[in-house]
Amino acid sequence: MSVPRIPESARLVISALTPHDDLVQEISIQLAQELGPIQEQIGPIQFNYTDYYDREMGPGISRWLWSFAQLVDKSSLVSIKHLTNRVEQSYTKRGKRRINLDPALLSLGNFVLATGKDNAHRVYLGEGIFADLTLVFRGGTYRPLEWTYPDYADPILIDVLNRIRDDYKSYLKGPTAVTS
Numbered sequence: 218m219s220v221p222r223i224p225e226s227a228r229l230v231i232s233a234l235t236p237h238d239d240l241v242q243e244i245s246i247q248l249a250q251e252l253g254p255i256q257e258q259i260g261p262i263q264f265n266y267t268d269y270y271d272r273e274m275g276p277g278i279s280r281w282l283w284s285f286a287q288l289v290d291k292s293s294l295v296s297i298k299h300l301t302n303r304v305e306q307s308y309t310k311r312g313k314r315r316i317n318l319d320p321a322l323l324s325l326g327n328f329v330l331a332t333g334k335d336n337a338h339r340v341y342l343g344e345g346i347f348a349d350l351t352l353v354f355r356g357g358t359y360r361p362l363e364w365t366y367p368d369y370a371d372p373i374l375i376d377v378l379n380r381i382r383d384d385y386k387s388y389l390k391g392p393t394a395v396t397s
Contacts, residue, residue, distance in 0.1 A: 226288035227322035228385040230378070231301065234264055235316040236277040244304060244316060245283055251300055253287035256384070259377055266368045273313045280368070284323075284381045288388070294322055295346045298331035321351070323381055325389075328352035328359055328369075338364050352378065 231248060233241065238261065249255050260281030270278055289297070301318035308315045321330045330349040332339065339347035351369050352359035359378050361370035368374060 224291055225324065225389065227291050227324045228381060228388075229285040229287075229289045229297065230321045230323050230328075230381060231283045231285075232319040232321065233260075233281040233283070233316055234270060234274070234278050234319075235281070236275045236279070237315050238279065240308060240316055241281050244308070244318075245281075247304060248283065248301075249285075252285055252289075252297070254285070255283045256286040257284045257381070258282070259284070262373065262377075264368060266366070266371075270317060274315055274317070280374075282377065282381075284384075288385075289322070291322055291324075294320065294329070294331045294348065295342050295344050298333070298346045299344065301331075302333075323378065323385060325382065325386060326354050328354075328378055330369075336364070338362075354382070 229252060233244065235241065241260070245255055245258060258281065261279035262281070264278045264280045268276075297320045301320050305314050305316060305318050319330055319332075321328055328351050330351045331342075332347050332349050333345055335341070335347055336349075339349050342348050349364075350362065351365050352361055352375070354360070359375050359382070361375075
């Protein structure tokens with residue numbers, strides 16, 4: 218019999234897709250007020266995998282990543298996705314989003330995105346939100362799965378996430394004594 222236990226907290230990473238770089242700083246401040254300090258901001262990273270968002274946001278979309286300093290309980294993914302949805306909605310103009318925000322939980326074993334879209338590989342978490350197992354950590358790196366979005370399977374983004382994972386792993390180990 219398995220014994221239920223609370224898993225280790227995860228590193229919150231939020232991805233922002235937008236052609237409006239002027240919004241990035243404003244939204245990062247707003248998210249930091251709600252979720253705690255941002256440990257690292259990465260971007261812009263070129264986003265040329267699809268034109269899916271172009272009709273809504275316009276061309277020239279870039280990705281920004283925010284890695285948050287405070288670890289989060291994995292059960293908070295639902296409320297964080299609702300928060301990012303509200304932020305997206307607050308920046309909507311004439312019914313079109315100007316930014317797409319995707320929260321994810323980064324842990325030693327995987328990278329899990331939150332989404333409102335159901336699919337065979339997604340697990341329902343509640344309140345209309347699903348967990349999308351996007352990457353698994355094997356053989357010293359995050360690895361994509363057959364359903365992983367091409368941008369998350371890109372070696373450049375995987376390198377960034379591996380670096381964030383290294384920082385997260387060091388944080389979990391805690392401070393180490395320095396001896397001379």
